[in-house]
Amino acid sequence: MRGRTPVRAGVVGGQARALPPRTSSDAGMVVVEAALVIPLLAAVAVALAWLVGIGSVSLSLGDAARAAARDIARGEVADVAVARALETVPGATASVETRGDSVVVVVSDDVRPPVPLLSGLPIHLRQQVSIPREWS
Amino acid sequence: MMRGDDRGAAVVWGLTLTFILTTAGLIAASVAQFAIVRQRVQTAADVSALAGAQSAWDPCAAAQRAAVANAATLLACAVEGSDVVVRVSRPAPELVRRVFALAGQQPRDIVVAARAGPPDPSDDQSSAG
Numbered sequence: 005m006r007g008r009t010p011v012r013a014g015v016v017g018g019q020a021r022a023l024p025p026r027t028s029s030d031a032g033m034v035v036v037e038a039a040l041v042i043p044l045l046a047a048v049a050v051a052l053a054w055l056v057g058i059g060s061v062s063l064s065l066g067d068a069a070r071a072a073a074r075d076i077a078r079g080e081v082a083d084v085a086v087a088r089a090l091e092t093v094p095g096a097t098a099s100v101e102t103r104g105d106s107v108v109v110v111v112s113d114d115v116r117p118p119v120p121l122l123s124g125l126p127i128h129l130r131q132q133v134s135i136p137r138e139w140s
Numbered sequence: 141m142m143r144g145d146d147r148g149a150a151v152v153w154g155l156t157l158t159f160i161l162t163t164a165g166l167i168a169a170s171v172a173q174f175a176i177v178r179q180r181v182q183t184a185a186d187v188s189a190l191a192g193a194q195s196a197w198d199p200c201a202a203a204q205r206a207a208v209a210n211a212a213t214l215l216a217c218a219v220e221g222s223d224v225v226v227r228v229s230r231p232a233p234e235l236v237r238r239v240f241a242l243a244g245q246q247p248r249d250i251v252v253a254a255r256a257g258p259p260d261p262s263d264d265q266s267s268a269g
Contacts, residue, residue, distance in 0.1 A: 033148075034150045040154075041153070041154025041158075045154060052161060052164070052168065055169055059168070059173075059176070062172070063176060066176060066179040073183065073187055077190040133183050133187060134187070134210050135191075
């Protein structure tokens with residue numbers, strides 16, 4: 005910022021000498037500043053969009069986990085119930101594991117940032133529900 | 141700033157917008173976190189009530205175990221006829237607590253009630269939370 009200022013001021017000053025400025029001589033500065041600030045705004049906007057994606061996927065995963073638990077409680081076979089619940093969340097994966105006297109259904113998915121550059125850095129979301137072992 | 145009116149204007153606008161967007165993001169994040177935790181409490185309440193309803197001996201002990209297994213606290217448990225009614229809670233999420241702390245307040249715990257009973261052949265619904 006500070007390093008660029010003299011260069012821009014010189015250019016603007018040169019123009020001002022060559023022909024009288026139609027607008028304020030600072031108009032160029034505003035463009036430079038905007039060029040610096042707009043990427044920041046874009047980054048914040050991307051972060052917001054990502055956040056909304058994370059929230060909504062998280063809620064869908066939670067819904068799927070809950071639906072699976074209910075189906076299992078109704079006497080459905082665990083794998084069938086989980087497979088049916090996963091239909092509502094495309095791309096998600098699920099696992100059913102026994103821990104002590106309960107069975108844990110884990111539904112998880114990766115949310116990728118909404119920019120191609122960062123898509124290699126997914127956020128791993130998981131929702132789990134623990135149900136009594138007698139059900140499954 | 142010394143040279144004219146417009147210098148710095150874009151930075152001021154940009155930073156103002158960034159601040160507003162960041163604040164909006166913070167609010168959105170805490171609302172989302174609240175919704176997610178609330179959903180988990182709801183799930184815990186459902187499972188807890190169902191576990192209680194399916195337990196032959198001690199419904200409330202089974203409800204208690206199911207609530208704890210889902211990271212929630214069983215506040216109340218009652219057997220009403222053949223139904224089990226539970227109330228399950230969990231503290232508000234971290235982000236929500238921080239936002240409330242900015243105003244010098246504390247959020248209430250998230251409490252969800254659920255009811256479950258044995259499947260009833262006379263009406264077509266099986267046990268529901």
